[in-house]
Structure formats: structure tokens, C-alpha cells
Amino acid sequence: MDTTLSKSSSPSSLAKILGDSAIMSLVGGILGFLLIGFKTEARGINLELDWRLSQVLALVVFVFVGRLCLGLRQFHHRLPAIFLAGVVSVYFVIGLLLTEMYGFSDLPLPYIDNKLNWMTAAIYMGLVMYLAATYRLKKVAREKKIVPPTSHPKIYLSPIFRWMIAIAVLFILISLPFLSVIDRRYLNILTQVLLYVVLAWGLNIVVGLAGLLDLGYVAFYAVGAYSYALLSQYYGFSFWLCLPLAGLLAGGFGVMLGFPVLRLRGDYLAIVTLGFGEIIRMILVNWYQFTGGPNGLNQIPKPSVLGYVFEEPKGQGNTISEWLGLSYSSEHFYIFMYLLILVIAMTVLWFVKKLRRLPIGRAWEALREDEIACRALGLNPTNVKLAAFATGAMIAGVAGCFFAAYQGFISPESFTFMESVTILAIVVLGGMGNQLGIVLATVILIFMLEFRDLEQFRMLALGGLEVFIMIWRPRGLISRRYPTIFRRFASPPFSLNAR
Amino acid sequence: MMNTKTPILDVEHLTMRFGGLTAIDDVSLTAVKGEITAIIGPNGAGKTTLFNCLTGFYKPTIGRLSLHQPAKTFLLERMEGFKIARIAKVIRTFQNIRLFPAMTLLENMMVSQHTALMKASGFSLLALLSSSNALKDKNGFYQKWQDFLKLSFYANKECQAIDKCCFWLNQVGLLERADEPASSLPYGAQRRLEIARAMCADPTLLCLDEPAAGLNPKESAELNHLLLEIKNNHATSILLIEHDMSVVMNISDHLVVLNYGKKIAEGTPEDIQKNPTVIEAYLGHTLHDE
Numbered sequence: 191m192d193t194t195l196s197k198s199s200s201p202s203s204l205a206k207i208l209g210d211s212a213i214m215s216l217v218g219g220i221l222g223f224l225l226i227g228f229k230t231e232a233r234g235i236n237l238e239l240d241w242r243l244s245q246v247l248a249l250v251v252f253v254f255v256g257r258l259c260l261g262l263r264q265f266h267h268r269l270p271a272i273f274l275a276g277v278v279s280v281y282f283v284i285g286l287l288l289t290e291m292y293g294f295s296d297l298p299l300p301y302i303d304n305k306l307n308w309m310t311a312a313i314y315m316g317l318v319m320y321l322a323a324t325y326r327l328k329k330v331a332r333e334k335k336i337v338p339p340t341s342h343p344k345i346y347l348s349p350i351f352r353w354m355i356a357i358a359v360l361f362i363l364i365s366l367p368f369l370s371v372i373d374r375r376y377l378n379i380l381t382q383v384l385l386y387v388v389l390a391w392g393l394n395i396v397v398g399l400a401g402l403l404d405l406g407y408v409a410f411y412a413v414g415a416y417s418y419a420l421l422s423q424y425y426g427f428s429f430w431l432c433l434p435l436a437g438l439l440a441g442g443f444g445v446m447l448g449f450p451v452l453r454l455r456g457d458y459l460a461i462v463t464l465g466f467g468e469i470i471r472m473i474l475v476n477w478y479q480f481t482g483g484p485n486g487l488n489q490i491p492k493p494s495v496l497g498y499v500f501e502e503p504k505g506q507g508n509t510i511s512e513w514l515g516l517s518y519s520s521e522h523f524y525i526f527m528y529l530l531i532l533v534i535a536m537t538v539l540w541f542v543k544k545l546r547r548l549p550i551g552r553a554w555e556a557l558r559e560d561e562i563a564c565r566a567l568g569l570n571p572t573n574v575k576l577a578a579f580a581t582g583a584m585i586a587g588v589a590g591c592f593f594a595a596y597q598g599f600i601s602p603e604s605f606t607f608m609e610s611v612t613i614l615a616i617v618v619l620g621g622m623g624n625q626l627g628i629v630l631a632t633v634i635l636i637f638m639l640e641f642r643d644l645e646q647f648r649m650l651a652l653g654g655l656e657v658f659i660m661i662w663r664p665r666g667l668i669s670r671r672y673p674t675i676f677r678r679f680a681s682p683p684f685s686l687n688a689r
Numbered sequence: 690m691m692n693t694k695t696p697i698l699d700v701e702h703l704t705m706r707f708g709g710l711t712a713i714d715d716v717s718l719t720a721v722k723g724e725i726t727a728i729i730g731p732n733g734a735g736k737t738t739l740f741n742c743l744t745g746f747y748k749p750t751i752g753r754l755s756l757h758q759p760a761k762t763f764l765l766e767r768m769e770g771f772k773i774a775r776i777a778k779v780i781r782t783f784q785n786i787r788l789f790p791a792m793t794l795l796e797n798m799m800v801s802q803h804t805a806l807m808k809a810s811g812f813s814l815l816a817l818l819s820s821s822n823a824l825k826d827k828n829g830f831y832q833k834w835q836d837f838l839k840l841s842f843y844a845n846k847e848c849q850a851i852d853k854c855c856f857w858l859n860q861v862g863l864l865e866r867a868d869e870p871a872s873s874l875p876y877g878a879q880r881r882l883e884i885a886r887a888m889c890a891d892p893t894l895l896c897l898d899e900p901a902a903g904l905n906p907k908e909s910a911e912l913n914h915l916l917l918e919i920k921n922n923h924a925t926s927i928l929l930i931e932h933d934m935s936v937v938m939n940i941s942d943h944l945v946v947l948n949y950g951k952k953i954a955e956g957t958p959e960d961i962q963k964n965p966t967v968i969e970a971y972l973g974h975t976l977h978d979e
Contacts (some may be wrong), residue, residue: 277802331869343879377964495964544817549799549806549841552792566744567801568775595827677855677867 207261211254219252222246224649226306248300252278252310256317274319282311361417363532367525377524380623381596383636384531386588390616390628392585393540397614398623399551400578401558403460405610406447408469410440411582412474412605414590419487419600420480426519429493433591440587441580443470448579452572456560467610474602486601488595492523500526527596536591537583539625545581547674550635554578555623555674612639619659619668630667696927697722697894698743703752705950712738714950715751720894720943722757725920725927727941729961731970734947736930737784740896743928744781745770761865775804780885780892784930790872794863794882797871798854801890809846823976857885861915875904877908881915888919894944895925901933909933915939938962946970 226249229240256279262271285299286307300308365379395402417436421427427435451462473480481487492500498513500523510526511518545551554572556564561571561608594600616635620627638652659667700721713735720726728736739745743754745768754765756777763777773779780801789797799806859863861881866874871882880898880900887895900916901909917940919925931937937944937958944961946954948970954961961967 191696228745260840425755541817548810548817549803550812552796553803555792556789556803559791560787562746563783563789564788564800565771566774566787567803567886568780569800569803570770570771570775571857671791671870673796673868675795675799675851677795677851677858677864 201580203265207258207265209602210261211257214257215254219246219250222249222390243304245301245306252300252314256314259317259321263324268324270322272318272321275310275314275321275638279311279318282307282314282641286311286470306463309647309651334524353377359534364529366601367528374521374524377521379636379640380529381524381531382640383632384528384535385593385596386613386616386632387629388531388535388589388592389586389613390620390632391535391538391542391625392582392589392623393488393613394582394617394620395545395554396578399546399554399615400560400575400580402575403456404579404582405464405607406459406470407463407586407613408605408607408609409447409467409470410443410586411590411593411609412470412602413440413443413583414587415594415600415604416474416481416487416590417587418591418594419490422491423487429595433588436591437584437587440590441584443587444579444581444583445576447583448576452575452687464607464610467605467607471598471602471605474605482601484602486599486603490598490600490601491601492598493526493595507633527592531596534588538588541585542625550577552674615656619656619666621663621669623671624666624668624682627666627668694721694724696720698928699755699757700743700754702741702753703739703742704733704750705747705752706750707975712950713742713749713930713947716947716950716952718945718952718955720928721924722923722926723920725916725929725940726943726945727929727931727937728945728947729931729937730953731795733949735900735950736947737739738950739947740781740898740928740930743773743896744779745773756894774890777823778891778893779896780887780890780894781842781848781896782887782898782900784882786876786879786883788879788883788886791870793868793870794855794874795867796857797882797886798857798889799850802853804844806850811841812854817853854889857888860888861885862911870959877904880904881912884915888914888923888925892925894928895919896928896930898930899946900929900933901931901936904933905934909936912936916940938946 223246226242227246229242231238231240255274259271259275262268262274282299289299289304299307301310323531329543366372366380372380381634389407392410393407394406394408396402414436416437418427418432419428421432421435422429447466449465451459453461460513475484477483478485494500495510498508498510501509502518503512507513508517509518510522516522546555553564553569554577556567557571557574557578564571565572593604599605610634616628616631619635620629620631635652638648638655661668696719700716700718703713704711711721716735716739718726718728728739730736742749743765744750745765749766752766756763756765757780758777763773765773765777765779767819768777774781781904789800798896818888853865855867861878861884863874863878863882863885866878871879874882880903884895884897884900887897897916901912913936915938916927916929920927920940929937929941941958944954944956944958945952946961946964946967953969953970954964956964
């Protein structure tokens, strides 16, 4: 190791690496102190502070070593970097395996909580893989002289192939709830994922296509949910009637929000939409005679299918289980709701994909690219923006209606700013304007949020993940844009009939 | 001679003030139908401000801007910006190119046909039911079936629109790259694309703001050719702001010279080249300007 180090490094570069590492570990130490340095513990009637300084110290050491590896790589000492990171990860893995398998270990692991140890191990293993991958890439690039990409159009998958993939995926999605591996808990997560996918596809119209940053999107979700809850409570409207009604009502609210913010752009728009989201929530909290206030509304009716309801059979022959001849299980309802949200999601996907290829979709994207040029070409930015707000809101309204029926209980708690942020994070992480990227981002994000094993560290892990994705893929997971239209013929003549 | 020609645009006593600054001071000019009218002048003379007034980006402080179409005369100073482009059909390009960079060339062109396509697609709602595939085989079974159900009502319109886009892309020599993002084009090609995009909107008056800026001599010559082609073969009059004298002097029929917001001269290219006031405005203070 020493020989490789002294081979090409000047003392100044080594000093720089060490200096960088020291600064990084200092920053890590400060953050670590705030995050894991102390913990309040209730003992009897006293609240005591437990110091966990040894863990902070361990964190400082690991940050130092990790940064050292990256620094070594930067100055072309890849082998020592891989070696260093490898030693640490092997140490951790052996230590953890011993602890997990035999319940004891001679290798002292730094953190009391083994989840943190696993996280550290995972980070170091990732580092080893990253170093190894870039090591090979560099070598290949030097040997083969990679040809720079040409400006020719990208090659896209053929339509038939894409349809085959789509049908296969759909088949898997439909059969998922009937697998024995998928229990209530997983079915719930899957439904959540699909619900967020629908919401994110809706927000994607506003943020990804039309380029209008909307931080109050959850307001329309709330409008949809309360529409169903209130309409069914006061007027006894059925779910199937309320589903389109909730969409229309939320769409109306979208236009209402659209009008005052038409002149705003960027940060200012974001702040006003944020305000709108809070206004809706405050109304829901304070107008308790009508909305139930902070207690929310419960006993929201479950949807029925052709008059058959999801209830325990009472011998009247009007329940689903009697109709289908199955023994009653509460799981039927959840399977049905999963399939319902799947249908809603597929419809929304079709709707959004189709809209994108129609003039309004191109106008949205043009508006995102350059509003002034749009105006100079005769597009009315007002109408285009309102259409974007209304369409996005409508999709959120439908999702909200589903949510109310699925939960059976809603309260303003479900429609906080955090929800808006989660949906927006999905859109941004997925890649603005890309439907498939959004699905990937939702799966990652929702599994992360629902992954209770990480307990209080899950937000930390989520933040880290987002930072990592933003460094790795700054324009989102899938940033490739698929053109909405292609030319028909490669050569003239063309008829100019519209003159 | 002038009274035999019909004007397309009359600018009368146009004044534009920004607070204490008078960018345009009582300028009157006439653009003749079917001709290329060039507006020249040193930097800061108020040329682009004039364009901004014309296309509704600024509301003029004083003045009347009337656009004459066979059916109707439009008073541009009273119209909203987008309506000037949509109804009066005054389409402009920009000094600093304004394309839709992430969208392909063809999509850029399609956006300028937005109004017509929105109508054809039932404001994009009816067309949700229309088949999305462009006509490939006129007599195929699938196609006949669609015609029977009237499902391809939008697809047919879309095909015509694509053809029109391709016609203009071919005119500016960019058909090969129709399906690439506009941002991948070199500078000169972006300029041509912007002109083609404007032409796709069927303008009666095409306002070009320095179309030759940043072009090399060969590209300038091609631009001349394109503008003459538009003038001769299409019902479009051209209003041109330009610094490149090889463009201005070769193709324009009428020249208007502005300096410090005032009109200092007007006439044919030959007249202007000899005009002492113009020579002083250009050469009296700075030599590096053409």
C-alpha cells in the first residue's frame, strides 16, 4: 500500500485528502451529535438525558475513512481506496453475522443498535462497489477510446415489444393480491403505492409538464376525500356517483386556485399554492359543524358492487361473499380496493399519456419551456395553465375519493403539507414529466416510509437516499423524454393544403 | 408609386415611454403588403421596443398600430398579446432565440398550429376518443373501420398538420433532424427553426428580430434565399430588424432607419446608403458597427 501511495502522490495531495477527510468528519460529527448524540429516556417520573458520545465518535471515524477512500480515488489511488473500504465492510459484516447468529461477538461494533451497524456496513459495501465499478470503467475507456455519442435520433423500443411488456406487468399486478405471500400488510403497502402513483401522475401534469411548482397539491386530494365523505353522509350518494363528482369538484377548486396565481411564476407560485393548501386544511379543521373538525369523519360507507356490499353475511343475500359463494373474509374488501385503484391508475395513465400527445399536452410542455414564445405563437397562457391545474386537481380528487372509501375515516391529519412534499418528491425523484420514473420513485419512497424496521432512522435514510439520487441522477431517475409525435415520411413532397 | 400598393401595417405616431425614458418617440411607418420592410438603426435605437409594441408585449404610451387584412382592420394596440398572434396573425421571432429546447423540432412546429389543432381536437377532449395513430395505410381494413366510426377525425387533421410542419422543415433544410430535440441544433439552425415555426402559424405579417445575428456569410446568404422565397410564394409580408447589411441591402424593398427612438430616414436601400444622416448615425460616433 505504501509503495502505491508514494509512487505518484505529492505530499500536498495527500495533505489535501487528509484535510478534506478531517473537515468532512467534523461536519459528520456535528450532525451526528445532533441526530444520535443524546437521547431522552423516561425513568420513573424523571426524564433523563442519555449521552451516546461513543457512537458519535464512531461516526466521525467512519466518515473520515469513507472520505479518505473517495479522496484516494480522486487522486488515482484506487486500489488502496478499495482495500480500505473493503477492510471496514468485511469487519462489519463478520461482526454483524457473528452477533446475529450466535448472539455474541468478539469484534466490538460501534453502535448499540444493530440497524445502524447494518447501515454503515451497507454504505461501505456500496462504496467498495462504486470504487470497483469506476475502476473498471476508467480502464475500459482508456483502452477502447469510447466514441462520443452521435446526434442521431435515439432508438426507441418497438410498439409491439412495449405492449408485450405492459401486458405482462399488468398480469403480474392483477395476480399479486391472490398470491399467498401477499398478506394484508403487503396489500396495504401496494395499495398505498398505487394511490401515490396516481397522485404523482396528477401532480406531474402541473409540475412536470406545465412546469408550475405546486406545493399545495394535497388540497385537491382533501377536496376529493371530503367530497365523498360529506356527500355520502348528507345526501347518501353512492361511491360510484361520487368518484366522478369528487374529480369535478376538485377540478373546480383547481380552477379557483388557478385564477389568482396565473401571473405568478417559480418561487412566488410555490408560496401561493402552499398557502392555498393550508387554507383548505384550516377550513377542514375549523368548520367543525360541517366537516367534523380535527376529529374528522368516520364510518364512510364502503363501495358496493352492483348492489352487493362488503359486509358479514346476515342472510339477506346482499353481500359479496354470498354472491360469489365464498366464505366471508374481511380481506375481500382490500383485494377489491387494490384492484379498483389499479383500474383507476391504468385509466389515469391512459388519460395522461393520451393528453400529452394532444395539442393541450404539447402546449403544457411548451409553456414549461418558454412562456413568452408561447404567447408570441398565439397560445393563451391563462387557459393552458388553468387546464393544467384543473386536470391535475381532478386526478387528485378521484384519488381522494378512493382514499376516503379505502380508509373509512378521514381527518385533516391526512392532508398535511408533508403529503404535498412526499408527492412532489416522487415527481422530482422520478424525473419531471416521466410516468415510469414516477412509478419507480413511488415504490422506493413509499417502501422507505412504510419500512418500519428502521424506526426513527427512516427519515434519515430517506433524506440520504434523496441526496444520493440527486447527485447520481440530478434530473430524476428517468429523465429521458419520449417525443409526442414523429414525422411520417422521410422525404418531400408534402401537401400544403391549409392555405 | 407608393399609392398603388396596399399597406399591411400602419404605425402612426407611436411613442413608448418607460418612466422618464422615451424609447420610441413619435415614429410613423408603413409596411407594404407582400414586401420586405427592414428597420435598421444603431444599438438602443428602439427597434426591438417597436416590435414589442407591435406584438403586444408592451402597450404603447401613444399611437395607433393598424394591421390591414382583406376582411378587417385590427387595431393592435388594443389587443391582448396572444390574440395579436392568434387572430391578427402577426408572428414574431426573438433576438435571443426562444425555442422549446427539450421538445423535438416537429413538436416545436406543432405548437405554432396549436389554435387550429385545439379546434380540430374538440379542445383536446373529444380527441381523447380519436385514434392516436397517424394514417399509414389509407385502404387498410383498420383504417376503413376507423373511418366508418369516424374515429380518425383528429388523426387526419394531425397528419395534415405534420405535413405542413415537414414542408417548412424541408424549406429550412432541417427535415432530417425533425425528431431530435431543438436544443441539439447548432445556432444557425436554431434561427432557421424559429423562422419555420413562425411560418407554420400562417402569419400575415412576420416580424423577424435580427434573424442573421450570429450567422456566417454562407448562412446569411441562405437566409436571404429563404426570406425571398417566403415573400414570393406565400401570402406573408415581412418586417425585419437587422444589423447585417448583406441581408438588409439585398432583400429589403423598403428601409426605415431609427436612431435614439426617432425615425431619421426612410426609403429604398439605394437611397438609404447615400443618406448623410444615416451615415452620420452609424459612422459618426462608432466605427465598429456595420
